[in-house]
Amino acid sequence: MQVFEANPKLWRPIPNGNNLYPKIINTDKLRKCLCKYDKECAMVYSRIGSPSMDAEVYSIIIDNQEYAAKVLPIVNDKSYDKIERELCFAKITSEAVRKGIVSHFLIYYGHYECNDTIYKEDSKFNIVSQKYALINSIISNMSKVEAKRKYYSLNRMSFEEIRDLYPNIQYDTSSKILFSQLLWGDLRTYLEEDRSEKEWNLIIDQILVCCKELEMLNIGHNDLHLGNILIKDIDTLESVIHDYGRSSNGYNKDDLEQAIDALTRINPPTKILNRLNMILQNY
Numbered sequence: 001m002q003v004f005e006a007n008p009k010l011w012r013p014i015p016n017g018n019n020l021y022p023k024i025i026n027t028d029k030l031r032k033c034l035c036k037y038d039k040e041c042a043m044v045y046s047r048i049g050s051p052s053m054d055a056e057v058y059s060i061i062i063d064n065q066e067y068a069a070k071v072l073p074i075v076n077d078k079s080y081d082k083i084e085r086e087l088c089f090a091k092i093t094s095e096a097v098r099k100g101i102v103s104h105f106l107i108y109y110g111h112y113e114c115n116d117t118i119y120k121e122d123s124k125f126n127i128v129s130q131k132y133a134l135i136n137s138i139i140s141n142m143s144k145v146e147a148k149r150k151y152y153s154l155n156r157m158s159f160e161e162i163r164d165l166y167p168n169i170q171y172d173t174s175s176k177i178l179f180s181q182l183l184w185g186d187l188r189t190y191l192e193e194d195r196s197e198k199e200w201n202l203i204i205d206q207i208l209v210c211c212k213e214l215e216m217l218n219i220g221h222n223d224l225h226l227g228n229i230l231i232k233d234i235d236t237l238e239s240v241i242h243d244y245g246r247s248s249n250g251y252n253k254d255d256l257e258q259a260i261d262a263l264t265r266i267n268p269p270t271k272i273l274n275r276l277n278m279i280l281q282n283y
């Protein structure tokens, strides 16, 4: 598969899949979006990961290979910028892993844009994304100043009110799908069960290496909670960082503090708590 720019020609036909617990996404539409060039190319298997306000992650199978597909809705200018940032850092870190410079980052393969809405009719994302797309279509031919003014006045109205005012405007919602390696799951889920001291120590070691590698690449993650650290291999507990929606250039010392602090809140054994406190005092 081509690095980062996913090539649709590589997706091969796969039988219809189960939609185990789709939430906001209409999985059939997601499947159609993934299969622009090939009718039956992918199987959207199930929704994974802890619930999130901003995105939904699905396990999908393409050509007998599993992937994680993160659906990122474009519902306002802020989400647009966030997605651009996420794509940019996903590309930088994935390339660094491929070059062998670092190893504690999730590998992303590429991204797709879905131009038709893929949200369920009754989901909140559907209505918000429709409103954003409609307003942008209305202001698309206006001067910058006029567009800005119009944007703010329309944004205060409901979707239905805007639709009534502009019944003939055509618009298209969009979202990005970001493909990555499908891994075991996140650290938050892993630590829901009681873990031995050895396991705790391995996890802490992994977090220290993750942060060292962020420092090497001079990246601030800026949102290093336990859901944003994934376990790659459940035997070795090898872990990777992902989700760069808030990342920025320049190492952020607070990343390590945030992750270590999150561990202290899970009630670790006393020896582990002492180690965590020592790290917090001395890093």
Ligand SMILES: Nc1ncnc2c1ncn2[C@@H]1O[C@H](COP(=O)(O)OP(=O)(O)OP(=O)(O)O)[C@@H](O)[C@H]1O
Residues within 6 Å of the ligand: 048, 049, 050, 051, 052, 053, 054, 055, 056, 057, 068, 070, 106, 180, 181, 182, 183, 184, 185, 186, 223, 227, 228, 230, 242, 243, 245
């Ligand atoms: N490649 C993957 N393999 C396994 N699980 C994954 C993968 N990508 C995401 N997940 C699961 O989905 C969850 C949400 O993914 P992600 O952090 O990318 O979304 P998000 O909406 O930006 O989250 P938040 O804003 O809460 O940090 C993760 O915490 C993890 O449990």
Ligand SMILES: [Mg+2]
Residues within 6 Å of the ligand: 227, 228, 243
């Ligand atoms: Mg996250």
